Amino acid sequence: MRAILALVMLLLLSVPALAVRPDEMLADPGLEARARTISEGLRCLVCQNQSIDDSDADLAHDLRVLVRERLTAGDSDDQVRAFLVARYGEYVLLNPVMAPHTLLLWVAAPVVLVIGGIAVVMGARRKRAAGQAALTEDEAKAIEELER
Helix, strand or coil, X not given: CHHHHHHHXXXXXXXXXHCCCCCCCCCXXXXXXXXXXXXXXXXXXXXXXXXXXXXXXXXXXXXXXXXXXXXXXXXXXXXXXXXXXXXXXXXXXXCCCCCHHHHHHHHHHHHHHHHHHHHHHHHHHHHHHHHCCCCCHHHHHHHHHHHC
């Protein structure tokens, strides 16, 4: 039973490797390696957070074929990416580009982290300051009565 379970687990782990079909692959190993490199950086528009190299979706298959067609036609890697961005928008890139229109995307996380850190420090200082306040006479008498 364990052997069957281990075999099933191994098969499940190898499923993403089967996304690129043999009929898609190029005969030239250099072009195929370039196609794989480009495909790893392109988002499957159906799966949304998976590269087209790992996706089994029909659109991912079409994009992989398109990448290979462009490479075979003589396009450079950057030209292939530019073609796909022009056709599908920057969302097709898994890693967004650093540009003025994406500045908020790049800056937002560190800014929120710093603001959160400042809020935590200020909250801790307020709590510490509130805990060090002297007791009034009435509060001291109430504590003495409770201790008896």
